[in-house]
Amino acid sequence: MKTITIDPITRLEGHGKISIFLNDEGDVENAYLQIPELRGFERFSQGRRAEDMPQITSRICGVCPVAHHFAATKALDAAFHVDPPSAAKKLRELMYAGYFIYDHILHFYYLGGPDFVVGPDAPPAKRNIIGVIEKAGVEIGKEVIKHRAYGQKITAILGGKATHPVCGLPGGVSKSLSKEEVKDIETMAKSCVEFAKFSLKLFDDIVLKNKTYVDLILSDPYQLATYNMGMVDKNNKINFYDGTVRVTDQKGKEIVRFNPEEYTKHIVEHVEEWSYIKFPYLKKIGWKGFIDGKDSGIYRVGPLGRLNASEGMATPLADKEYKKMFETLGGKAVNSTLAFHWARLIELLYATERSMELIQDPEITSDKIRNPVGEPGEGVGIVEAARGTLIHHYKLDKKGLIEKANLIVATTNNAGAINMSVRNAAKGVIKKGNVSNGILNMVEMAFRAYDPCFACATHTLPGGMPLEVNIYDHKKSLYKTFKRM
Amino acid sequence: MKTIVLGIGNPILRDDGAGIHVAHQLKHYITDQKVTIDEAYTGGMNLLDMMIGYDKAILIDTVNIADAKNGEVKRLTLQNSSATCHSCNPHDVSLQEALRLAEKLGEKNIPKEIIVIGIVVKEIPIQFGEQLSKNIQAAVPKAVEMTLLELKKIQRRRKKELT
Numbered sequence: 001m002k003t004i005t006i007d008p009i010t011r012l013e014g015h016g017k018i019s020i021f022l023n024d025e026g027d028v029e030n031a032y033l034q035i036p037e038l039r040g041f042e043r044f045s046q047g048r049r050a051e052d053m054p055q056i057t058s059r060i061c062g063v064c065p066v067a068h069h070f071a072a073t074k075a076l077d078a079a080f081h082v083d084p085p086s087a088a089k090k091l092r093e094l095m096y097a098g099y100f101i102y103d104h105i106l107h108f109y110y111l112g113g114p115d116f117v118v119g120p121d122a123p124p125a126k127r128n129i130i131g132v133i134e135k136a137g138v139e140i141g142k143e144v145i146k147h148r149a150y151g152q153k154i155t156a157i158l159g160g161k162a163t164h165p166v167c168g169l170p171g172g173v174s175k176s177l178s179k180e181e182v183k184d185i186e187t188m189a190k191s192c193v194e195f196a197k198f199s200l201k202l203f204d205d206i207v208l209k210n211k212t213y214v215d216l217i218l219s220d221p222y223q224l225a226t227y228n229m230g231m232v233d234k235n236n237k238i239n240f241y242d243g244t245v246r247v248t249d250q251k252g253k254e255i256v257r258f259n260p261e262e263y264t265k266h267i268v269e270h271v272e273e274w275s276y277i278k279f280p281y282l283k284k285i286g287w288k289g290f291i292d293g294k295d296s297g298i299y300r301v302g303p304l305g306r307l308n309a310s311e312g313m314a315t316p317l318a319d320k321e322y323k324k325m326f327e328t329l330g331g332k333a334v335n336s337t338l339a340f341h342w343a344r345l346i347e348l349l350y351a352t353e354r355s356m357e358l359i360q361d362p363e364i365t366s367d368k369i370r371n372p373v374g375e376p377g378e379g380v381g382i383v384e385a386a387r388g389t390l391i392h393h394y395k396l397d398k399k400g401l402i403e404k405a406n407l408i409v410a411t412t413n414n415a416g417a418i419n420m421s422v423r424n425a426a427k428g429v430i431k432k433g434n435v436s437n438g439i440l441n442m443v444e445m446a447f448r449a450y451d452p453c454f455a456c457a458t459h460t461l462p463g464g465m466p467l468e469v470n471i472y473d474h475k476k477s478l479y480k481t482f483k484r485m
Numbered sequence: 486m487k488t489i490v491l492g493i494g495n496p497i498l499r500d501d502g503a504g505i506h507v508a509h510q511l512k513h514y515i516t517d518q519k520v521t522i523d524e525a526y527t528g529g530m531n532l533l534d535m536m537i538g539y540d541k542a543i544l545i546d547t548v549n550i551a552d553a554k555n556g557e558v559k560r561l562t563l564q565n566s567s568a569t570c571h572s573c574n575p576h577d578v579s580l581q582e583a584l585r586l587a588e589k590l591g592e593k594n595i596p597k598e599i600i601v602i603g604i605v606v607k608e609i610p611i612q613f614g615e616q617l618s619k620n621i622q623a624a625v626p627k628a629v630e631m632t633l634l635e636l637k638k639i640q641r642r643r644k645k646e647l648t
Contacts, residue, residue: 037611044497044613059497062527063577106530110578129578129586141590148530164526 018443018469020426022479026433029474031423033447035415037276045405050076050376050396054168057392057407063453064410065164066099066155067385070241071392071407073168078261078379079396080170087366088172093241094185094358095158095165096383100240100351101192102151103386104303104344107451108199109144112341115445116207120216121438136202147195150188154355157181172370182359189355193317196349200321203345208328217338218329221428222446225250225292225335226417227282227299230306231384237314238306238350240384247282248309250294252332256284260380263391267408268297270416279416280408290420298416301388302450303343305414308333313346315353321346337421340449376400385410387451411452421446433479435471440482443469486643489539489596490515490522490632493532493546499610500621504545507602507628514633517640529577533587533595542596543635545628547621548603555607556620558627560635563599602631 017034041060048056054072058065070092077084084092110129114122118131126134133141159165160175167173177185207213216222227250231243236254245263247256258266269278270287281287281297288296299305307326313319325342326332334343358364376396383390388410395404411418425446429439469482492508495501508524515522521539525532536542544563553559563581578586587595604624617625 038498038613040612040614056497059495059526062495062531065526106577110530128582130582130589133586133589138590141586145586145590149534152534 018422018426020430020443020469020471021476022430022433022471022473024474026431026473028423028427028430031426031443032274033419033422034275035277035411035452037412039276041407042405045394045402048402050079050394050400050402051170053392053394053402053405055164055166058164060407061409061453063103064385064387064390066096066159067383067390067410068392069159069165069168070096071381071383071385071390072394073170074242074260074381074383075379075392075394076170076381078381079377079394080379080400081374081377082171082371084172085366085368085371087176087363088369088371089242090358090361090364091158091173091177091369092168094355094364095155095167096241097351097355097358098151098154098158100151100347100386101154101355102148104348104351105144105148105151105195105199107386108341108344108348109148112344112448112451115441115448116203116213116341120441120445124437124441127441143195143198147192150192154185154188157185169370171373174370176367176369177365179365182365186356186359189352189359192352193349193356196345196352197317200345200349203342207342217336219428221425221442222337222421223335224300224337224417224421224424225333226296226420227255227285228305228308228333229299229301229389229413230309231382231389232310233314235314236311237319238310238312238347238384239314240351242383245382245389246309247299248333250333250335252308256282260382260391263380263382263393263408267391269408269412275415277412277415279419280413281416290416290423292420298420299413300417301384301410301413302340302386303347304334304337304340304449305388306384307343307346313350315350315357317353318346318350321349337446337449340451344451387411387453388413409453411450414450414452418447418450418452421450430471433473435480435482437482440469486519486540486639486646487538488520488541488543488636488639489536490520490543490636491525491532491535491545492523493525493528493544495526496524497613497615499612499614499616500606500608500618501547501610502615503547503604503606503617503621503625503628506617506622506625507545507604507632510625510629511632514629515636517636519643520636529580530583531577532580533583536596536599537587537592538594539596540598541639542599543602543632544599545602545632546604547606548601549607549609550603550605553605555605556624557605558624558631559603559605560631561601561603563601600635602628602635604628 020031021029023029054069057068057072114127159167232246233239233243285297313322378395380393391408393406397403425443429442471480473479492504494504496505
């Protein structure tokens, strides 16, 4: 048995693990991605005051605190039978746009982009944000940092704190905006619109004008024809903060549409013994295993899932880009996993345009930001986290304490699809037992596109997102191991 | 000379939140106006953002060192250890990468010295909860003491510079 270890890691718990099984010829028979899942949230929540949930759940994950905060707040609106005033909804949505701005910038420039800007087979030491800056220039690096910080500042002004907001209350928000704050946000939002336009241009220049990359995006190992899910407004345009959940098929046709409180009628979770994480699927279609196509109930969420599940963007510039993407990649639905990156940038543009609309809305400075709550009951809140549909469901007792809590997070919604994407990529790029770091990165690219969020929150030093790839031969004995921090 | 002391961890993930517990305790002891104490439920870029503008940073976090025992407390420097301070998820860069990036872009306000007070946690918790395990609970006062010692060293140096 030959073991190759790259970047020694000292910690083996809490990591992502990919197991790849080869057949007699050394080609890939199957591949699995195992993700650890944090457990015991329901028990942890029981007996807690419902109004503490937006703060508590924002601690679940160091990546999506704002998404958890508002999924929780919206679940409480429903559980306390209260509809927030229009100004409060706008303030929440504006803050949410700030979160999308910084989150999508971080992913494109720091995590997903290096594969394209520096190159998919560049050495790992170069394939990062530093490599991007070496190639694109220090000035662009400064713009990236500046606009990511703007997204965070917008969130912080509205939420009290950038990373762990405290503003969401059942029935509204705790803080209104001053005229001065409006001015600050408007200046930042305006600059963000320009930066988002620039980012799409960069994508166009570096990726779309390079035939090798376009071929890579359209190549077989990166295709997956699942159903798609995302939240839309009444015109079927994407909305991150509020609306109806829409599911479309492989041709873009609507097959299911539901309100948050109906989610259990449409989503079921499948259990596999080799995985801690459950695999949600569409009840209407059923579980047929890890296969795609119209007979399999697996669906995708996140930027590409949302663009596929909608009929456009609600802002003019982003809508133009939306049309361009579908025209370029052959119409609906786009099944190229690597198109997640493009979709993410279109969403970035939408978030910036939407933040401009909201900040210029005269109602945004209104003092009417909270409505009185009713009796405690049961409620579901759904938002679109940057990486996909996020569901919070609480049942409260008569005193307003948590009796039951259920969460379905974005990466869980994508779990089935991510697994298949990893398997397909492995099958496509590993031939005759030939595995190198460059080839392995081609496999990693398949799951990186989803911007997944594993075992939320643990960050113990020495940290990093440890990943272990084990490759087994046809006798199922370990053939090679790759580890990285 | 401005110093920031950051307790890092997830307060609802048992032993993972040890750094936060230490930060809570430290608030009772630290009165120096030049020392800021805060809690960070985050890593990577966000963590760096919290340190910008300070001359020195002391990070209190859980660590896993191969030849150390559960509950031991170690003083490490970020520069000379392979520790990367980082949210454990693929959606962030490590603190070291964030630092390199900031340097590359000409950021002048990065702390000149970053010290890690590391509480050794051998088992990464995967169950939610606010309590620390017995061994890690016992490590908290030790980490508090070591952090205070670091601060004393800084104070002494500051005095020396003034005289």
